[in-house]
Every structure is written in C-alpha cells, then in structure tokens.
Amino acid sequence: MSSRFELGDLVISTAGRDEGKYYLVVKIVDEDYIQVSDGDKKRIENPKRKNIKHVRPAGYHFGEISIWLLEGKRVRNEDIKKAIKDYQKNEEAK
Template identity: 30%
Template sequence: MTEKVKIGQLVYSKAGRDKTKPLVIIGIEDEYAFVADGKHRKVDAPKRKKMKHLQFTNTNFAIIKNRIVNGEIITDNVLWHTICEYLEGGL
C-alpha cells in the first residue's frame, strides 16, 4: 500500500470526524499517514490516520513535498491556500 502513498499527496478521509475532508499527507510511518489541512487540522498537530481510512488521489503538491523533504517549515497558511487553490481549479 505504501508504494502509492507520497508526502504532499492530496487525500480524503473515509472515516472519522473529518470524513470527506481534503487533507495532505505530511508524514508517513508504517501503516499510518500524518495528515493536515492547515485550517481544521494544523501542521503542528497532524492527525494520524490509518491508510485504510484514506481515499487517495493522483494529486501531489510538489511545493509541499519539497519543503518537507528539504526540512523547511510548512505553515498552516501555505497548506490551506494550496488546497483551496487546487479545489477552486487554480492548479
């Protein structure tokens, strides 16, 4: 399963309080993905979700992935605006 999972990938929650909400993977550990959206779920406190509870998309945000891989700080504002821009058709 982890071969299709990437940092910076847009996913949707299939279960829990955040069901159907768009989230971005900001970390991966075993069968868990750490996800955040920058508004309801902050980058400092990402939600740990089992992979089976996520709906994966083919959308990857290179800007988010590159910042995380390079050890740069991702702000909640950047994450939230990246998601909103994509959903509004800007990317």
C-alpha cells in the same frame, strides 16, 4: 516502508467524522499510518494520524510542498490551506 502515499499527496478522508475532508500528507508513520494536515483544524504542528485504509488519494501531488517537507524546511499552515483551497476551486471549475 512501502506506503502508497508520498509527502505532499492530497488525500480525502473516507471514514470518521471528517469523512469527505481534504488533507495533505505531511508524514509517513509506517506502512499502515500517515499523518495529515489541513492547515486549519489539524495544523502542521499537530497533524492527524490516519490509517491508510481510511483515506483515498485525490489524484493530486503538491510538488513544492513535498520538496519543503523532504528538505526539512518550514511549511506554514497558510501554505497548506491555500493549496487545498486552490485545488478545490479548480475542481469546481471543471
């Protein structure tokens, strides 16, 4: 599998009803699809399947969450929501 995305990457949806929404990559399905979560509408228990053609990297990687996902540790929806919210707050401050 040679996907351009990694677990813990922040992505932005570029197509569909959720266009412009931030998600966190929680699973690499294959070279064309990933599963993403926002910790709110699309929770970690039921992530959204997205074609990689319909997302773009936001240019940020959540290292700690990535490690949790790789090690099979429990990632809470609150952790994902907080990570995305903190990123957006930092972007607005720039």
